[in-house]
Structure formats: structure tokens, C-alpha cells
Amino acid sequence: MNDTTASARDTRRAPLSPHLRRLESESIGIIREVAAEFRNPVMLYSIGKDSGVMLHLALKAFYPGKPPFPLLHIDTTWKFREMIRFRDQIAARYGVQLLVHTNPEGLARGINPISSGSKLHTQVMKTEALKQALDKWQFDAAFGGARRDEEQSRAKERIFSFRSPGHVWDPRNQRPELWNLYNTRINAGETIRVFPLSNWTELDVWQYTRAEGIPVVPLYFAAPRPVIERDGQLIMRDDERMPLKPGEREQVRMVRFRSLGCYPLTAAIDSRATTLDAIIEEMLLMRTSERSGRLIDVDEAASMEKKKRDGYF
Amino acid sequence: MHAPRPQGAQSGLAGADAALESGAGKALLRFLTCGSVDDGKSTLIGRLLYDTQLIHEDQLSALERDSRRHGTTGEELDLALLVDGLQAEREQGITIDVAYRFFATPRRAFIVADTPGHEQYTRNMATGASNCQAAVILIDARKGVLTQTRRHSYICALLGIKHVVLAVNKIDLVEFSAARFQQIVADYLGFAAALKFTSIASIPLSARYGDNVVHRSQRIGWYEGPTLIEQLERLDVLEGLEEKPLRFPVQWVNRPNADFRGFSGTVASGVVRPGDPVVVAVSGRESKVQRIVSADGDLPEARAGDAVTLTLADEVDIARGDVLAHAHARPEVVDQFAAQVLWMVEEPMLPGRSYLLRIGTRYVPARVTSLKHKVDVNTLEHIAAKTLGLNEIGFCNLVTASPVALDAYEENRATGAFVLIDRFTNATVGAGMISFGLRRATNIHRQALLIDKSARVRLNGHRPAVLWFTGLSGSGKSTIANIVERELHAQGAHTYMLDGDNVRQGLNRDLGFTDADRVENIRRVGEVAKLFVDAGVIVLCSFISPFRAERNMVRELVDAGEFIEIFVDTPLEECRRRDPKGLYARALAGKIRNFTGIDSPYEPPENPELVLVPSPLGAEEQARRVLEQLKVRRIIV
Numbered sequence: 011m012n013d014t015t016a017s018a019r020d021t022r023r024a025p026l027s028p029h030l031r032r033l034e035s036e037s038i039g040i041i042r043e044v045a046a047e048f049r050n051p052v053m054l055y056s057i058g059k060d061s062g063v064m065l066h067l068a069l070k071a072f073y074p075g076k077p078p079f080p081l082l083h084i085d086t087t088w089k090f091r092e093m094i095r096f097r098d099q100i101a102a103r104y105g106v107q108l109l110v111h112t113n114p115e116g117l118a119r120g121i122n123p124i125s126s127g128s129k130l131h132t133q134v135m136k137t138e139a140l141k142q143a144l145d146k147w148q149f150d151a152a153f154g155g156a157r158r159d160e161e162q163s164r165a166k167e168r169i170f171s172f173r174s175p176g177h178v179w180d181p182r183n184q185r186p187e188l189w190n191l192y193n194t195r196i197n198a199g200e201t202i203r204v205f206p207l208s209n210w211t212e213l214d215v216w217q218y219t220r221a222e223g224i225p226v227v228p229l230y231f232a233a234p235r236p237v238i239e240r241d242g243q244l245i246m247r248d249d250e251r252m253p254l255k256p257g258e259r260e261q262v263r264m265v266r267f268r269s270l271g272c273y274p275l276t277a278a279i280d281s282r283a284t285t286l287d288a289i290i291e292e293m294l295l296m297r298t299s300e301r302s303g304r305l306i307d308v309d310e311a312a313s314m315e316k317k318k319r320d321g322y323f
Numbered sequence: 324m325h326a327p328r329p330q331g332a333q334s335g336l337a338g339a340d341a342a343l344e345s346g347a348g349k350a351l352l353r354f355l356t357c358g359s360v361d362d363g364k365s366t367l368i369g370r371l372l373y374d375t376q377l378i379h380e381d382q383l384s385a386l387e388r389d390s391r392r393h394g395t396t397g398e399e400l401d402l403a404l405l406v407d408g409l410q411a412e413r414e415q416g417i418t419i420d421v422a423y424r425f426f427a428t429p430r431r432a433f434i435v436a437d438t439p440g441h442e443q444y445t446r447n448m449a450t451g452a453s454n455c456q457a458a459v460i461l462i463d464a465r466k467g468v469l470t471q472t473r474r475h476s477y478i479c480a481l482l483g484i485k486h487v488v489l490a491v492n493k494i495d496l497v498e499f500s501a502a503r504f505q506q507i508v509a510d511y512l513g514f515a516a517a518l519k520f521t522s523i524a525s526i527p528l529s530a531r532y533g534d535n536v537v538h539r540s541q542r543i544g545w546y547e548g549p550t551l552i553e554q555l556e557r558l559d560v561l562e563g564l565e566e567k568p569l570r571f572p573v574q575w576v577n578r579p580n581a582d583f584r585g586f587s588g589t590v591a592s593g594v595v596r597p598g599d600p601v602v603v604a605v606s607g608r609e610s611k612v613q614r615i616v617s618a619d620g621d622l623p624e625a626r627a628g629d630a631v632t633l634t635l636a637d638e639v640d641i642a643r644g645d646v647l648a649h650a651h652a653r654p655e656v657v658d659q660f661a662a663q664v665l666w667m668v669e670e671p672m673l674p675g676r677s678y679l680l681r682i683g684t685r686y687v688p689a690r691v692t693s694l695k696h697k698v699d700v701n702t703l704e705h706i707a708a709k710t711l712g713l714n715e716i717g718f719c720n721l722v723t724a725s726p727v728a729l730d731a732y733e734e735n736r737a738t739g740a741f742v743l744i745d746r747f748t749n750a751t752v753g754a755g756m757i758s759f760g761l762r763r764a765t766n767i768h769r770q771a772l773l774i775d776k777s778a779r780v781r782l783n784g785h786r787p788a789v790l791w792f793t794g795l796s797g798s799g800k801s802t803i804a805n806i807v808e809r810e811l812h813a814q815g816a817h818t819y820m821l822d823g824d825n826v827r828q829g830l831n832r833d834l835g836f837t838d839a840d841r842v843e844n845i846r847r848v849g850e851v852a853k854l855f856v857d858a859g860v861i862v863l864c865s866f867i868s869p870f871r872a873e874r875n876m877v878r879e880l881v882d883a884g885e886f887i888e889i890f891v892d893t894p895l896e897e898c899r900r901r902d903p904k905g906l907y908a909r910a911l912a913g914k915i916r917n918f919t920g921i922d923s924p925y926e927p928p929e930n931p932e933l934v935l936v937p938s939p940l941g942a943e944e945q946a947r948r949v950l951e952q953l954k955v956r957r958i959i960v
């Protein structure tokens with residue numbers, strides 16, 4: 011299989027429900043608004059299913075033209091190899107400009123998710139890296155694929171989320187946001203994070219992905235994969251950099267991922283879902299939330315809010 | 324830990340089955356919870372999420388942890404913690420900002436905005452309410468109708484919410500008393516009659532114990548109406564947006580290549596089809612819709628809510644901010660209108676000050692020309708006022724720098740709503756709902772003039788300008804301005820001096836020194852200066868003019884390059900030492916109030932054309948630098 015972007019797994023394309031059409035239109039409106047008002051916007055592309063939907067919406071928003079902004083991927087160097095392959099294929103397939111940034115100092119210091127710990131790794135290789143990239147290219151607005159249903163502090167965030175110089179989010183003092191009259195005005199040094207998928211749920215994202223035939227990383231589908239059990243979580247050892255602990259043993263299990271990040275920090279789930287339909291069905295019966303497989307969210311209380319204040323997405 | 328269940332509860336929903344059926348395809352309802360502090364709004368949303376089984380296992384264990392740490396409910400789960408997601412909210416046990424949550428039952432999908440009860444955070448409540456079709460207004464059964472109940476009800480009504488559920492909460496704390504419930508409902512209905520809601524359904528419930536939320540309670544046997552969820556499921560909130568006249572605010576001009584020119588936007592109301600004749604509301608230019616372009620192929624029609632791209636049959640000049648409409652049902656085009664304004668920042672709204680107004684996809688400078696009255700939210704009485712403070716609501720007349728297309732908010736939210744933005748901080752300071760247009764801009768035809776400014780320039784031999792001297796009292800503005808005028812006059816230039824003290828004795832005799840009056844003072848001076856500039860004159864204005872916004876307002880009245888801001892930057896200590904009129908002494912003694920530099924702020928210019936610091940050679944030297952500037956800028960030769 012050389013083109014992993016192929017969406018051949020589900021050939022059926024259902025017509026959009028009124029609910030999804032509404033969400034789609036709202037998001038397209040938000041994306042166009044940014045293109046119209048900002049000098050130098052960028053779309054954060056994290057390779058996951060939400061990014062996939064967001065990119066798809068951007069392509070639709072400017073049809074027959076192309077999105078007037080590049081994609082930006084913050085590469086921690088610890089993403090699944092399959093993700094990176096997919097990313098490059100997507101960029102080529104849609105002819106969009108893809109920028110990739112890795113925090114050079116973090117790399118030089120050898121920061122990694124295993125011996126540095128998830129907290130430091132996330133801080134240096136994701137949050138700091140993102141801020142570096144935004145400053146380097148002087149982006150004044152950045153799209154992110156975050157949804158309000160993902161996490162409690164995200165449920166509190168505006169669609170146009172104002173960041174003061176230094177990319178700081180002040181949750182106690184957000185700009186009022188009435189109707190769809192987004193305030194796009196900023197002074198020098200200030201930026202806006204924009205979340206076009208704010209009102210989407212995980213279910214919406216999958217149903218839309220299916221309806222529109224949007225390609226997704228194959229890791230979302232169940233397949234036999236080599237995993238180890240660590241702290242009650244299933245971790246896939248994607249390369250040699252992750253040493254086995256005493257007593258740990260690689261075993262091949264039928265697993266998939268609900269959410270994709272750095273491989274040592276992203277847990278797999280046992281699953282037989284090999285199609286989008288099966289994923290959707292499985293998701294509806296799931297007793298745990300989507301982010302429960304993300305090891306970085308639980309590393310301290312209120313951790314997402316804290317990271318967001320620091321400039322994380 | 325557990326969340327308590329009402330005794331003898333009948334099971335309402337089956338979790339996974341409900342979820343399987345839910346969401347897509349159902350008419351979505353957007354509602355908010357509002358009311359006074361601690362009435363149980365967040366607990367109610369938590370309860371709705373919990374009882375519709377939308378809480379996952381890992382979220383539940385997090386909730387248990389959080390309840391032990393921050394809970395307000397002893398040994399039980401504190402369901403409010405499911406929505407109060409910010410650290411500060413958990414620590415203080417209050418809601419600060421709106422949380423948006425999603426849930427569904429077999430009958431309907433919901434987006435709920437949980438809004439804060441504290442008056443301080445009213446703007447966040449308004450943010451949450453602005454996109455809602457229904458409001459659940461909570462009342463603590465022990466406390467009854469409070470000021471915040473009334474304020475939130477009034478804001479809901481202003482924002483066009485037609486359907487209210489009055490949730491009389493904490494009914495467990497009043498022994499499930501029917502009499503208490505009826506008394507509160509009667510109180511509320513008495514107040515709300517004036518607000519003209521289409522429906523008000525009153526329900527006795529307990530958010531904490533779940534009575535009558537999702538499960539019917541046996542403890543409130545005397546109540547026979549619907550549970551909260553039943554009421555929300557059955558609400559009919561048809562907005563009829565598609566039946567309204569077409570409004571298509573142009574958001575983005577799509578020009579990928581020379582062959583394609585499309586106008587992208589979201590249909591705000593109505594329906595548009597290829598072949599429809601349309602007009603650009605403000606310019607009145609007409610054309611025909613050629614195609615409705617989408618990534619899924621051309622569409623036979625686009626309806627309210629659809630984000631599409633239109634192409635037109637003719638090359639018409641259209642830009643972002645324009646509104647397309649059908650010729651027979653156009654929006655109003657005016658530059659003055661009346662509106663309700665909710666003020667959302669500490670710094671008061673000042674009539675006369677220039678703000679940036681955003682309506683639809685358009686930004687335009689605007690001023691509030693007059694504040695007719697503000698509203699007492701308790702009695703709904705109108706009170707005379709000069710300014711609007713934080714969280715106050717007033718009825719205003721506004722004027723925009725150029726005509727805009729609009730409808731009354733009642734007719735159309737999309738073309739009748741606006742926000743006001745501070746031009747320096749860019750903060751969103753006000754939210755407005757248009758009541759009616761005041762004057763048709765198209766009716767004012769300016770008198771065409773035979774002799775214009777350029778003709779006068781040729782005759783005068785110099786260009787007109789406004790020399791705006793700003794600085795503290797005693798900084799030397801008038802002294803310098805006088806010398807400059809003397810020199811200009813000697814060179815044969817036409818000049819005129821507008822001085823703070825002189826103007827205040829005549830034209831602005833009716834104005835004092837409050838912030839509002841200071842703004843009006845400068846506005847009038849600006850308009851007069853503009854007339855002089857039109858007459859070809861160099862106008863010298865020396866005014867303390869402490870606020871950037873007003874100086875900028877004058878700058879915008881005249882053409883580019885005609886406004887020369889001269890910052891007489893004499894330090895406060897020096898001005899106080901000089902104190903030529905003895906004013907500082909009196910201000911410091913508390914005999915003059917609102918004195919700039921003492922108890923009233925001075926905002927120094929950010930990019931003045933010229934800064935004059937005190938010179939050892941005195942005011943003559945400073946005046947010489949002004950004249951030099953005028954030569955550099957080719958005002959004089």
C-alpha cells in the first residue's frame with residue numbers, strides 16, 4: 011500500500027444530514043472570515059481526524075480557488091511514522107503548502123517523551139515549538155482543530171480566541187463573542203487562535219468523514235499491531251527509541267487509536283473496527299472518552315487549561 | 324461517590340440506544356441556562372449530561388476526584404464541576420465564563436450554553452445567549468425572583484429569545500411546596516408580561532437530586548406538567564429564516580484566476596437561485612445570479628445558513644461588507660439608526676466618541692450621537708443618562724461614517740445586530756440590536772459646489788491644515804500656537820485660532836468637564852475645524868484633549884495629511900510649577916474635579932506629527948519647529 015490516503019475502506023458516500031450541513035457551513039464561514047481579515051493566517055495541521063476535517067472544509071471554503079494560507083505541522087519527531095507518511099501524501103495530493111517546524115533547542119537538549127517525561131516534552135516540543143513557529147513566520151491567526159466537546163477548558167473557549175503578546179490565553183478575561191460577529195481586530199504582537207470545529211462532536215467528525223470520504227491515517231482502523239502493556243495502557247512501539255522495561259514484552263494485538271499524538275504518549279484500544287461504520291458504531295458504545303488515551307492530559311490537575319494559558323492549542 | 328436519584332424515579336432514557344439514534348437529522352435546539360448566582364445552573368447542566376448518560380467512565384472518576392477536592396455537596400458528586408471547567412471556577416465554586424456543551428436524547432440534539440450568574444460577568448451571559456433559541460431561567464425556590472433573574476430575562480428578550488422555561492430549582496429545600504412554586508411563578512409572570520415571550524413553561528425541579536429534570540419525580544406529585552427534558556424536546560422554535568427576504572452579506576471575493584470572480588458568504592436569510600435579479604444594497608447596482616458554486620458542484624439554490632459562492636452575470640463592483648438582496652425586498656440603507664446597546668466594559672460608553680462598528684461582514688467607524696435613556700432592569704423603567712456603565716443597557720442613536728445596509732433586529736438577527744469595538748484596545752465594548760433606521764442616507768444629496776477646496780488653495784497660495792496642539796494644562800499650547808499664528812499671518816497665510824478657553828465661553832458653553840462632555844467638546848471643535856479647512860484656512864487648535872479616541876476622530880474628519888498633531892510634551896511637574904492660572908493648586912486642594920493630570924487621565928499621542936519638549940530657548944524656538952514642519956509637509960512654502 012503506497013498511498014495510505016486512499017479512502018477506499020468506505021466507498022459508500024451518504025448525503026449530508028441537515029445537522030452536518032449546518033456544522034459545515036458554520037465552519038466554512040469561520041474559515042473564510044479569517045482569510046478575509048488577517049494578514050498572515052496559518053492552519054495548524056496535526057494529521058489527526060479533526061485536522062483532516064478542517065483541511066477538507068478549507069478546501070471547500072475557497073473552491074474553485076485554493077486556501078490562501080499554508081499548513082503548519084509541529085513535529086516533535088515522536089509522531090507515528092505512518093502519520094508523517096500520510097502528512098506528506100496529503101500535502102502533495104491537495105497541492106497545499108506545508109510548513110514543518112521542530113524546536114531546535116529542544117532537539118539539541120535531547121528532550122523526549124520517555125526520559126524527559128510527558129510534561130516537559132509537551133512543553134518544549136509542542137507548546138514552545140508552536141510559539142517559535144508562529145513568531146518565526148509572523149502568523150497573526152492560527153486555525154486549530156480543537157472541539158469544545160473534547161475537554162472542559164475547551165468548552166469554555168471562544169471560536170476566535172484572543173492571545174496577548176507571548177501567546178497567552180487569559181480565560182478569565184475573554185472577549186465577548188456575540189452572534190457570529192467575531193472581533194478580528196488585534197494590535198501588533200497579539201494573535202488569534204481560531205477553532206472552526208468548536209461546535210462539532212467526535213461523532214459529528216466521524217460521520218462527516220464518512221459522508222465526505224475524507225482520508226484518515228490508517229492507525230484509526232483496527233489492525234494487528236505490536237504493542238506493549240504499560241501502566242494499564244497499550245502502547246505501540248513505533249521504533250527502537252523506546253526501550254522495553256524489564257518484564258515488558260511486545261505482543262501483536264488487534265488495536266486501533268482514537269486520537270493520534272506522540273506514539274509513546276498515545277494509547278491504543280483493543281478493537282475490531284476496520285471501517286468507518288464500525289468505528290462509529292464502536293464509538294457510540296464506548297465507556298471512556300476520546301482523550302482518555304492521551305497521556306498528556308492527565309499529568310496534572312487542570313492540565314489542559316494550564317497548557318493553553320502557556321500558549322498550547 | 325454517587326449522584327443521588329429521586330425516589331421512585333422512572334427510567335427515562337437508555338444511554339447507548341439514545342446516543343445511537345441521536346444527533347444527526349434532528350432539529351437542533353440551542354438554549355442557555357441563566358439566572359442569579361448559585362441558583363444551580365451548572366448543577367442542572369451537569370445533571371442533564373449525567374442523566375442522559377453522556378458522561379464517560381474516565382470523566383466520572385475525574386468528577387469524583389474533583390468533587391472531593393472542590394465539591395460543594397459533601398459526600399455527593401458535585402455535578403456543577405462537569406461544566407465549571409476553569410481552575411478559578413472550581414476554586415471559587417462559581418461560573419465565570421460560558422461553557423458550551425452538547426447532548427442528545429432520542430428526540431433531539433441540544434447545544435447548551437451554561438452562563439454565569441454573577442452580574443460582573445453579564446457580558447459572558449450575553450455571549451452565551453446571543454445564538455440561543457430558548458432560555459432556561461433558574462430561580463432558587465428559597466429566594467424567589469431576584470435582580471439577576473430580571474436582568475437575564477430582559478437580556479434574553481432583547482436578544483430575541485422567545486421561549487422561556489422557568490425552572491424553579493432547589494424545590495427540595497422548600498419541602499416540595501406547591502404554594503411556594505405558584506407564588507414564584509406568579510411573581511415572575513407579573514414581571515415578564517412586558518417582555519413578550521411567546522412561551523413560558525414553569526417547572527418545579529431539583530437539579531441536585533434530579534427531580535423533574537430527566538426523570539419524573541414522585542416527590543412533586545402535585546405537578547403534572549412536562550419534565551425539563553420533555554419541555555425542551557417539544558419546544559417549537561421555527562425561526563422561519565428561509566421565508567424572510569434574501570440577505571447575503573459578502574464575506575470574501577473569490578478570485579483564483581482572471582476567469583473566475585465569485586462572491587463567497589453565508590446566506591443570512593431567504594433563498595437564492597440562479598437567475599434571480601439581485602441588488603447590492605448600498606450602491607443600488609443590479610445584476611443577476613449566474614451560478615451558485617460549491618465544491619460539490621453547482622447548486623440549484625442556496626438557503627438560509629448555507630455557505631456558498633455566487634457568481635453574477637455582470638461585472639459589478641462588490642466588496643467584502645456589501646449585502647446582496649432581491650430588488651423587491653431590500654434592507655434599509657442608512658447612516659443613522661436607533662438601537663438598544665448593552666455595554667460590556669468598565670470604561671463608560673461616551674456619546675460622541677468614535678468606535679468601530681461591526682455589522683454583518685462590514686466594519687465601519689461609528690459614534691453614538693445620543694443616549695435616549697437607560698433601562699432599570701428591575702422595573703424596566705427608562706432613566707435619563709449621559710453615559711452607559713458596565714452591564715448597563717441603553718437606547719441610543721448612532722451614526723456611521725458611511726451608509727450601511729441593515730434591518731431591524733426583530734426582523735433579522737443577522738442584519739440587525741452589531742458590536743462596537745474600541746479603536747485603540749480593540750476590545751469588544753458594546754453589543755447592539757437595531758430598532759429602526761433614522762434617516763435614509765440616499766435622501767441626502769450634498770449640494771454640488773462650484774468653488775471647492777482646491778480652488779481656494781490656488782487662491783490662497785498655501786494648503787489648509789489643522790494644527791492640533793495637545794498637552795496638559797499649562798504645557799504652553801496656547802503660547803506656542805499664538806506665536807505660530809503671528810508668523811503665519813506675517814507670511815500672508817489665512818489662519819484662525821480655536822482655543823479651549825474661548826470656545827468654552829461660546830459654542831460649548833453648555834458643556835462641563837465630565838468624560839462625556841469632554842468628548843462632545845472635541846467633537847464640536849473638530850467639526851468647526853473641518854469647516855475652516857474646507858475654507859482653505861490653517862486652523863490652530865489648542866485643547867488639552869486628553870483622549871486619543873477624540874483626537875483621532877478629528878484626524879478622520881479631514882483629509883489625509885491635513886491633521887497635524889503637535890504634542891506639547893511638558894512634564895506634569897513642570898506644568899504644576901508653572902501653574903499660570905493657579906488651576907493645579909485648586910485641583911490639588913480638591914476645588915476642581917476631573918482635572919487632567921490630577922484626577923483625570925491624559926493619554927499621550929502614539930504617533931504625533933511633532934513632539935515639543937520644553938526648550939531652553941523658550942516658546943519661540945518651539946514655534947519655529949512647528950513652522951519648519953509646515954514647510955516639510957508643504958502646507959506653506
Ligand SMILES: Nc1nc2c(ncn2[C@@H]2O[C@H](COP(=O)(O)OP(=O)(O)OP(=O)(O)O)[C@@H](O)[C@H]2O)c(=O)[nH]1
Binds near residue numbers: 395439532
Ligand atoms: N439542595 C439543592 N441544592 C442545589 C440544587 N441545585 C444546585 N444546588 C446547589 O447550589 C449550589 C450552587 O450551584 P451551581 O450549580 O454552582 O450554581 P450556578 O447557578 O451555576 O452558580 P453561578 O454559575 O456561579 O451563578 C451548589 O452547591 C449546588 O450543589 C438543588 O436542586 N437542591
Ligand SMILES: [Mg+2]
Binds near residue numbers: 403440
Ligand atoms: Mg454556574
